[in-house]
Amino acid sequence: MGTITAQILVGSGHPYHDGIAPSHRLYLSENSRPSWILVPENWGGGSGGNKVTWIPTLENSLEDALLMIGIHVVKDPELVELASQYISSKENNWVVVYEDADPENLSLLYQRCRALENTFKLVITVMRGSLIEAKLKVLEDYKMDVEVCRPQFVRLFSQWLDQTRIEGEL
Numbered sequence: 790m791g792t793i794t795a796q797i798l799v800g801s802g803h804p805y806h807d808g809i810a811p812s813h814r815l816y817l818s819e820n821s822r823p824s825w826i827l828v829p830e831n832w833g834g835g836s837g838g839n840k841v842t843w844i845p846t847l848e849n850s851l852e853d854a855l856l857m858i859g860i861h862v863v864k865d866p867e868l869v870e871l872a873s874q875y876i877s878s879k880e881n882n883w884v885v886v887y888e889d890a891d892p893e894n895l896s897l898l899y900q901r902c903r904a905l906e907n908t909f910k911l912v913i914t915v916m917r918g919s920l921i922e923a924k925l926k927v928l929e930d931y932k933m934d935v936e937v938c939r940p941q942f943v944r945l946f947s948q949w950l951d952q953t954r955i956e957g958e959l
């Protein structure tokens with residue numbers, strides 16, 4: 790099983806203060822190859838929908854997650870239609886992005902995704918060493934509300950060194 794190195798909460802923001810009412814969660818699992826796993830929030834106890842897994846491109850791994858959100862959460866009609874034309878996966882809930890879509894078509898999908906109106910909010914938690922750590926700047930090209938959370942304080946025990954390392958301040 791892979792290690793989770795990033796999490797994205799997807800939902801709606803409150804009109805008068807910060808916070809989020811999440812409808813979905815994405816996890817970035819990294820091991821032999823990264824994967825984005827999209828799951829619906831299930832606070833109400835209902836079924837809520839199916840898990841969707843995408844194996845992202847290494848170059849545009851964060852944009853691949855934003856594309857998943859546009860298709861499976863926001864369900865923008867134009868984006869969903871383009872995805873049905875450009876993504877050739879045989880399974881609706883499993884996509885290997887770098888195999889199932891041509892780079893030119895992916896570029897068109899990203900472009901449409903960047904044009905989505907600001908109708909949702911993301912809270913992105915990025916841990917040290919995550920694949921998307923160096924790709925956060927791309928968020929400036931998008932319109933949605935977003936909060937990015939990065940480590941400010943880390944206390945980790947290293948079994949290799951048999952010691953605890955502390956970085957940052959609280």
